[in-house]
Amino acid sequence: MIIALTGTPGTGKTTVCDFISGHSKYRKQYSIINLNKLILEKRIYTGKDEKRDSYDADMERLRELVVQIIVQTRPGMDIIMEGHLSHFLPADAVIVLRASPVALRKRLGKRHRYSYEKIKENANAEALDVILVESVERNRKVFEIDTTDTPLLSVVKSVISIIESLKKGKTPEEFLPGRISWIEQVEQ
Numbered sequence: 724m725i726i727a728l729t730g731t732p733g734t735g736k737t738t739v740c741d742f743i744s745g746h747s748k749y750r751k752q753y754s755i756i757n758l759n760k761l762i763l764e765k766r767i768y769t770g771k772d773e774k775r776d777s778y779d780a781d782m783e784r785l786r787e788l789v790v791q792i793i794v795q796t797r798p799g800m801d802i803i804m805e806g807h808l809s810h811f812l813p814a815d816a817v818i819v820l821r822a823s824p825v826a827l828r829k830r831l832g833k834r835h836r837y838s839y840e841k842i843k844e845n846a847n848a849e850a851l852d853v854i855l856v857e858s859v860e861r862n863r864k865v866f867e868i869d870t871t872d873t874p875l876l877s878v879v880k881s882v883i884s885i886i887e888s889l890k891k892g893k894t895p896e897e898f899l900p901g902r903i904s905w906i907e908q909v910e911q
């Protein structure tokens with residue numbers, strides 16, 4: 724099964740995947756593709772947005788490269804593509820990590836490269852469900868996990884439980900979109 728693990732920067736995608744690949748119990752079953760790392764290492768971008776200090780990924784080349792990696796992955800393994808662009812790639816299901824804008828501002832505030840403007844832009848994108856909406860527009864199977872006051876292990880277990888339910892043909896109802904709303908946390 725191919726899963727896109729997406730979410731606004733700072734929601735904890737890499738932290739979850741580092742945990743999974745750091746534990747032999749999980750590492751045997753789940754293969755992680757870190758899209759941000761791939762984009763930088765293989766220079767899969769068309770340019771750099773200097774104002775935002777971010778790269779414009781070449782989505783066509785990224786898709787081709789990810790397909791190549793997936794083809795080479797041991798059969799039977801589940802693939803988790805992680806990154807805030809992963810929901811633009813073909814996947815069996817999308818898992819969106821969420822964090823309240825207030826929590827996100829705190830998390831991103833620790834990133835020295837992130838300007839005040841960039842933090843605000845991300846916190847407001849989260850408040851307005853931007854990635855969730857983009858995901859729902861592209862994939863019929865979308866689930867969301869609130870990481871705000873949730874220990875890492877619990878987030879990891881939720882990700883695994885969604886994947887395992889889907890593999891059994893079940894819908895993980897408790898993670899269906901619509902229960903999380905931050906609209907009151909939008910800032911000017």
Ligand SMILES: Nc1ncnc2c1ncn2[C@@H]1O[C@H](COP(=O)(O)OP(=O)(O)OP(=O)(O)O)[C@@H](O)[C@H]1O
Nearest residue numbers: 731732733734735736737738807830870873874875
């Ligand atoms: N469940 C959690 N509870 C509290 N803090 C968390 C949790 N998960 C991650 N964090 C913290 O949030 C910050 C951002 O996490 P991380 O780098 O994994 O986000 P990301 O989604 O990969 O962001 P990006 O899209 O920019 O790569 C880190 O400081 C991490 O320690």
Ligand SMILES: [Mg+2]
Nearest residue numbers: 736737738759
């Ligand atoms: Mg990351």
